[in-house]
Amino acid sequence: MADVVVIGAGVIGASIGWHLRRLGVRDVLLVDRAAGPGEGSTGRATGGFRAQFSTEVNVRLSLLSREKLLRFQEDTGVDPGYLQAGYLWLARTEEQLSILRDAQRVQHRCGLHEAVILKRADIARVNPHVRTDDIVGAAFCPTDGYIRPLEILRGYLQDANVRWNAPIAAVRRDAVALADGSEIACGAIVNAAGAWAARIAEVPVTPLRRQVATTPPTDVLPPDTPMTIWADDGFHVRPRDGRVLVLAPGDDAGWLDRMRGLTQKRVPPLRGVTIEFGWDGLYEMSPDNHAILGRLRDDLYVANGSSGHGVMHSPAIGQLLAELIVHGAARSLDIHALRPSRFVEGRPNRAPDLL
Ligand SMILES: Cc1cc2nc3c(=O)[nH]c(=O)nc-3n(C[C@H](O)[C@H](O)[C@H](O)COP(=O)(O)OP(=O)(O)OC[C@H]3O[C@@H](n4cnc5c(N)ncnc54)[C@H](O)[C@@H]3O)c2cc1C
Numbered sequence: 001m002a003d004v005v006v007i008g009a010g011v012i013g014a015s016i017g018w019h020l021r022r023l024g025v026r027d028v029l030l031v032d033r034a035a036g037p038g039e040g041s042t043g044r045a046t047g048g049f050r051a052q053f054s055t056e057v058n059v060r061l062s063l064l065s066r067e068k069l070l071r072f073q074e075d076t077g078v079d080p081g082y083l084q085a086g087y088l089w090l091a092r093t094e095e096q097l098s099i100l101r102d103a104q105r106v107q108h109r110c111g112l113h114e115a116v117i118l119k120r121a122d123i124a125r126v127n128p129h130v131r132t133d134d135i136v137g138a139a140f141c142p143t144d145g146y147i148r149p150l151e152i153l154r155g156y157l158q159d160a161n162v163r164w165n166a167p168i169a170a171v172r173r174d175a176v177a178l179a180d181g182s183e184i185a186c187g188a189i190v191n192a193a194g195a196w197a198a199r200i201a202e203v204p205v206t207p208l209r210r211q212v213a214t215t216p217p218t219d220v221l222p223p224d225t226p227m228t229i230w231a232d233d234g235f236h237v238r239p240r241d242g243r244v245l246v247l248a249p250g251d252d253a254g255w256l257d258r259m260r261g262l263t264q265k266r267v268p269p270l271r272g273v274t275i276e277f278g279w280d281g282l283y284e285m286s287p288d289n290h291a292i293l294g295r296l297r298d299d300l301y302v303a304n305g306s307s308g309h310g311v312m313h314s315p316a317i318g319q320l321l322a323e324l325i326v327h328g329a330a331r332s333l334d335i336h337a338l339r340p341s342r343f344v345e346g347r348p349n350r351a352p353d354l355l
Contacts, residue, residue, distance in 0.1 A: 001027075001184075001185045001186065002027045002028065002029035002184060002185075002186045002187075003025050003026060003027040003028060003186065003187045003188070004017075004020055004025055004027075004028050004029070004186060004187060004188045004189070004190060004325065005029050005030075005031060005176050005184055005186040005188075005189050005190070006020075006028065006029070006030045006031070006189075006190040006192050007031055007032075007168050007171075007176065007189065007190065007191055007192060007193050007200055008030075008031075008032060008040070008191070008192035008193040008194055008196075008197075009030040009031070009032035009034075009037065009157065009160070009162050009164075009192075010032075010038075010040040010041060010042040010153070010192065010194050010310075011042040011149060011152055011153045011156065011310060011311050011314040012192045012194065012303050012304075012306070012310055012314050012317055012318065013030055013032070013190065013192030013193075013303075014030065014037075014153055014156035014157045014160060014314075014318075015152075015156045015314040015315060015317060015318025015319075016190055016192060016303060016317070016318045016321050016322055017030050017156070017157075017160050017318075018076075018155075018156040018157075018158075018160065018318060019318040019319045019321070019322035019323075020322045020325065020326070021159070021160075022322070023322050023323070023326040023327075024326070025322075025325070025326060027161075028160070028161065029161050029162075029163060029184065029186070030157075030160055030161065030162040030163070031162075031163045031166040031168060031176065031178075031184070032162065032163070032164055032166065033165065033166060033167035033168070033179075034164060034165075035164055035165055036164055037150070037153055037154070037157055038149075038150050038153060040194045040195070040196075040282075041194050041195055041281050041282050041283070041284065041310065042149050042150070042153050042194075042310070042311060043149070043150060043153075043281075044210075044212075044279060044280070044281025044282070045149040045281070045310075045311045046212060046236075046238065046240065046245055046247065047081070047146050047147050047148055047149050047240065047311065048087070048144075048145075048146060048147075048227050048236075048238070048312065049062075049065075049066075049069070049082065049144060049145055049146060049147045049311075049312040050062065050087045050141065050144040050145075050227070050312065051063055051066060051107065051112050051115070051141060051143065051144060052087055052089065052103065052104075052107060052112075052115055052139060052141045052144055052355060053103065053106075053107070053351070053355060054099075054102070054103035054106055054351045054352055054354075054355050055106065055290070055337070055349055055350075055351050056106055056109070056110055056337075057290065057333075057334075057335070057337040057338060057349070058290065058309070058313075058351075059106060059107050059110040059112060060110055060333055061291070061313045061316045061317070061333070062312060062313065062316075063110060063111065063112065064315070064316035064319070064320075064332060064333055065312055065313055065314070065315040065316040066082075066143065068315035068316065068319070069082045069147065069315060070082065072152070072155060072315070075155075076155035076156065076158060077155070077158070078151055078152075078154055078155030078158070079148075079151060080147050080148060080151055080152045080155065081146065081147055081148030081151055082145065082146070082147050083145045083146045083147075083223070083224065084142060084143050084144070084145045085144075085145040085146055085223075085224045085225065085226045085227070086126060086140055086141060086142045086143075086144050086145055086226035086227070087140070087141055087144035087145070087226055087227045087228075087229070088118075088123070088126055088127055088138055088139075088140045088226045088227065088228045088229070089138055089139040089140075089229050089231050089354075089355065090123070090130070090132070090135045090138050090228065090229065090230050090231060091135065091136055091137050091138060091139075091231050091232075092134055092135055092136060092230065092231070092232050093136060093232070094136055096136075096231045096232060096354065097117070097136055097137045099231070099352045099354050099355075100117065100137075100138075100139040100231065100354070100355070101117060101139075103139070103352075103354075103355055104116075104117060104139055107141070112141065112143075114141060114142055114143055115139065115140070115141035116139070116140055116141075117137060117138070117139055117140075118137060118138040118139070118140050119137055120132050120135050120136060120137060120138075123135065123138050126140055126142075126226055127225060127226055127228050129220070129221055129225060129267060129268070129269050130228055130237070130266055130267055130268075131265070131266050131267075131268060140226070144226075144227070145226070145227070146227070146238070146240070147311065147312060149311040152311060152314060152315075156314070156318070166178055167179040168193075168200060171189055171191070171200060171201055171300060173298060173299075174186065174187070174299070176189055187299060188299040188300075188301060188325055189299060189300050189301065190300075190301045190302070190303060190321065190325075191203065191296075191300065191301070191302045191303070191304060192303050192304070193304070194282070194284050194304070194310070195207035195208075195282035195283065195284040197284065197302070197304035197305070201296055201300060201302060202296070203286075203292055203296070203302050203304045203305065203340065204286060204287050204292075204305070204343055205284050205285065205286055205292070205304045205305045206285050207282040207283070207284065207285070208282065208283040208284075208285045208308075209251045209280055209281075209282060209283075210247065210249070210251075210280060210281060210282070210283050210308070211247065211250075211251050211255060211277065211278075211279075211280045212245055212246075212247045212278040212279050212280070213245070213246045213247065213256060213259040213260075213275050213276065213277055213278050214243050214244070214245050214246075214275070214276060214277075214278035215243050215244045215270065215273050215274060215275055215276075216243065216273075216274055216276075217242045217243055218242070218243060218244060218270075218273055219242070220244065220269040220270060220273065221237075221238075221239040221244050221267075221269065221270075222239065223239050225238065225239050226238075230262075230266065231354050231355075233248060233249075233262075234248050234249050235247075235248040235259075235262050235266070236248065237263070237266075237267055237270075244267075244270060244273070245278065246259050246262070246263050246275060247259070248262070251280070256275070256276075256277055259275055260275045263275055283307060283308040284304060284305055284306060284307065284308075284310065285305065285307050285308075286304070286305030286306075286307055287343055287348060288342075288343075288348035288349045288350070288351070289307040289308075289349075289351060290305070290307065290337070290338060290348075290349045290351070291303070291304070291305055291306045291307070291309075291310075291313065291317060291338050292304045292305040292338060292340050293317060293320065293321060293330075293335050293338040293339075293340075294324065294335065294338065294339045294340050294341075295324065295340075296340050301321060301324065301325060302340055303317050303318075303321045316332070316333065319332055320332060320333055320335055337349055
């Protein structure tokens with residue numbers, strides 16, 4: 001018997017468990033089918049952190065997470081590696097720039113005043129390593145940057161009670177059923193099964209494969225080079241651990257050649273540097289690219305569908321779901337926009353694909 005069973009011990013489930021314990025829930029059990037930490041999407045994440053989103057709820061999730069990242073080491077004893085290197089979004093058309101500008105109005109309303117629009121001539125000040133002759137302007141936020149997904153997971157798993165190698169086959173009222181036929185009775189259940197969440201309960205989450213390409217060790221981009229994203233095609237470039245990572249949506253046969261071509265064209269210092277396939281993993285997509293957070297029914301709660309932002313939002317999501325379970329409502333933030341019922345109500349969040 002457990003007070004709460006959390007299905008999935010990735011960064012979201014681990015954060016929920018940690019926050020439940022902090023709110024005084026004594027018997028929290030995390031169950032995961034993997035043999036150990038980091039085998040799901042969390043171990044595949046590149047570790048970007050941004051508050052530059054286009055909807056209020058996403059900006060606020062980031063701001064709450066940022067506050068918590070800044071005291072993460074004090075809270076957990078683990079350094080989350082939060083490096084404020086910034087996120088730079090490059091626009092190649094006035095239309096893209098205007099979408100970035102609209103998003104920035106939302107960000108400013110939420111208190112993210114340091115996010116600014118840059119003219120082309122000013123871009124080199126924050127990232128001198130990229131070509132800007134076909135860029136009309138950019139959005140930049142200096143407090144965005146990088147985090148270390150596996151360290152955040154490690155911090156939240158400290159002192160956690162986790163049962164590994166325990167695939168959950170079904171969720172019942174007041175119990176979860178394991179694949180071996182045994183059951184664990186519990187007061188509440190949380191679905192934190194990441195890209196596989198729809199197999200646990202009726203949440204509209206679909207897996208989306210994302211790939212990362214990487215250079216060999218190189219120092220051509222300093223470690224504090226901002227995450228740089230071309231807004232039109234989502235091509236990203238960033239340094240990590242003495243290499244450079246490049247990525248963009250897609251997993252077709254021509255993807256790697258495309259990454260090589262775009263890198264050569266857009267990042268002159270990387271010309272002649274080898275680009276190879278690095279790794280892949282799954283995003284956990286919801287229909288409107290926003291997390292699905294709340295009570296689904298009875299004592300079944302969901303924390304799913306972060307749509308590729310789950311590591312950066314995990315500190316906030318863990319706190320909010322724990323508040324919901326313990327107090328009956330999320331106290332730190334209004335999470336109405338993330339309610340599971342929004343899709344059947346026909347009221348999804350609306351955001352441009354760009355960010
Ligand atoms: C290439 C790539 C880059 C990314 N970059 C970023 C980034 O820069 N910043 C960012 O914030 N996010 C990023 N993400 C997204 C991020 O990885 C996810 O949003 C986040 O890890 C989701 O956390 P989670 O705990 O929900 O999922 P997971 O880490 O996948 O955890 C889910 C757990 O559930 C377990 N599980 C599943 N089914 C069952 C079952 N039936 N029974 C028991 N256990 C089960 C799994 O074993 C797994 O451990 C990236 C993802 C990828 C693939």
